[in-house]
Amino acid sequence: MRPPHAYLPPVLGNGRAWGFAVNLYALRSQRNWGIGDFTDLGTFVRFASSLGADIVGVNPLHALHYVEPEAASPYSPTSRYFRNPLYLDIEAIPDFASDHERAVQLRERVRSAPFTAMLDGLREAPHVAYARVARAKYSALEECYAVFRENRGTRLSAFRDYVERGAERLERFAVYEALTERFARDDGRERGWLKWPIEFQDATGETVRAFATKERRRVEYFKYLQWLAGEQLDRVAMDARAMSIGLYLDVAVGVDRDSADVWFAPSAYVMGETIGAPPDALGPSGQNWGLPPPDPGALIADGGAGFSALLAANMSHAGALRLDHVMALLRLFCIPIGSAARDGRYVAYPFEELLALASEASVATTCMIVGEDLGNVPDGFRERMEREAILSYRLLLFERNDDGSFRAPHAYPHMALATVTTHDLPSLAGWARGRDLQTRATLGLADENECRASLHARRIDVTRLLEALEVAAELTHDDVERVHRAVDAGDDADRDAYDELVRAAYRFLARTPAKLVLVQLDDVLGERDAVNVPGTASEYPNWRRKNALDLDAIASDARVRACAADVHRLLHERNDR
Secondary structure, eight states: OOOSSOOOOGGGTSSOEEEEEEOGGGOBOSSSSSSOOHHHHHHHHHHHHHTTOSEEEEOOOEEOOTTOTTOOOTTSOSEEEEEOGGGOOGGGSTTTSOOSHHHHHHHHHHTSHHHHHHHHHHHHSSBOOHHHHHHHHHHHHHHHHHHHHHSOTTHHHHHHHHHHHHHHHHHHHHHHHHHHHHHHHHTOOOSSGGGSOGGGSOTTSHHHHHHHHHTHHHHHHHHHHHHHHHHHHHHHHHHHTTSSSEEEEEEOSOOOTTSHHHHHOGGGBOTTEEEEEOOOSSOTTOEEEEEOOBOHHHHHHTTTHHHHHHHHHHHTTOSEEEETTGGGGTEEEEEETTSOGGGOEEEEOOHHHHHHHHHHHHHHHTOEEEEOOOSSOOTTHHHHHHHTTOEEEEETTTOBOTTSOBOOGGGSOSSEEEESOOTTSOOHHHHHHTHHHHHHHHTTSSOHHHHHHHHHHHHHHHHHHHHHHHHTTSSOHHHHHHHHHHHHHOTTSOHHHHHHHHHHHHHHHHTSOOSEEEEEHHHHTTOOSOSOOTTOSTTTTTTTBOOSSBHHHHHTOHHHHHHHHHHHHHHHHHHTO
């Protein structure tokens, strides 16, 4: 029987909750290999829990292109069912710690002066050097796998159980990874099955089956990586159980055209089109995300088994799941390949069927759903989500009245996650400074006149936000004047003023009725530059910027603790009424 609505954790029945949002790759530590890993995430989860947090949100952990690690966008994955092995903590793998001779030699190499110096350089770099990180990690993983094969012991049974559960989908993903590696190595081909010889483009064909048989050990290696990722994420999820909700994971709206998921089932996608967004005030040219739209009929032709499996794969370690561009359950803006966004049109999807499947998966896994509903939202859509107990995704920077002023706290909906900003927008300090506008001008995405006009409009918006915070008694008049002076003085002036602005903004959100308040770690750390600039590729280091502070420094940072204490106190005051 269909559940009446999606799952809501008990803490949200008559109360509210709060937590942090982090980008895993951006986490620094003195022990990681140049990119945040699952051990770092567990460390942060335990720290957040110690502050009273109920939830920790993280960027999509989806598998990206193994042979092209610099293609780092978590929203253009090769598979949404599997995970990125670059997040593995190599030194936490049991095979690394084995007394097997190869493991001993691997540890000696890792602890050697040259390797240590290389890791120090990767850790100290301000941006993730994906290709260098991949070389270091994949080399070590090859050795760990060799140890596993030669010294399987009691772990063999657990691995076989994992492979059996993964069944055909895991097999085909691993075969895809092995094929991608083979063609990149032997033929120098770019990644992606659409560039392979035609006989390899059929995932069910005899040529692919013969390859899988011949390269059985290599196929097993890629299954091994996914098994390890599942083991390490299991441990993070166990730490997260100390919180009332736990991990908040994110599932991207789609996959890359040349991806494992599409190779596995190309008939399930409309290959001649791509999804995006129509032109609007924020994007006059529209948006093209480069992702093939799922075929609406194919989504439910199998009774929704593939869609349900996708949700289950992402909910298995989560207490909450964010559905990127949740309007995709109802419609997608589809653009013919080679056409401009203005030539696209909306395509309807089997909304009620997909909604029912989402609620069933949510209840079965006791995992709540947050729907990212930014952009062009159809009339009545949010109301339908609310009846389904799916939280709306509300950003302070976007919550405006018709005259451009910021909505008062009481005007927020209760069935919502409220936060200040998100990965496609600057941090609050960066927004107030106009850093995103200056970046676009530097990259040639706006001319001098456009930049000047945008900066003027931003100053008006900053004034409006400060007025809203002052009316809500979260900033004094002197605080407001101080922020104005800091904005006038330039980038590095009076950082304490911006820190107080951030605390005030999250206190403001804590006074809303929204069931969930999410504190962006970038905001409280005062990060200025965005992690992603939409519309750019190599022009900007998207998905690479690390946090300014490492985890030890974050744990003792007064700003982080003060903001957390503010939000925790205000939410509990309301919950206790």
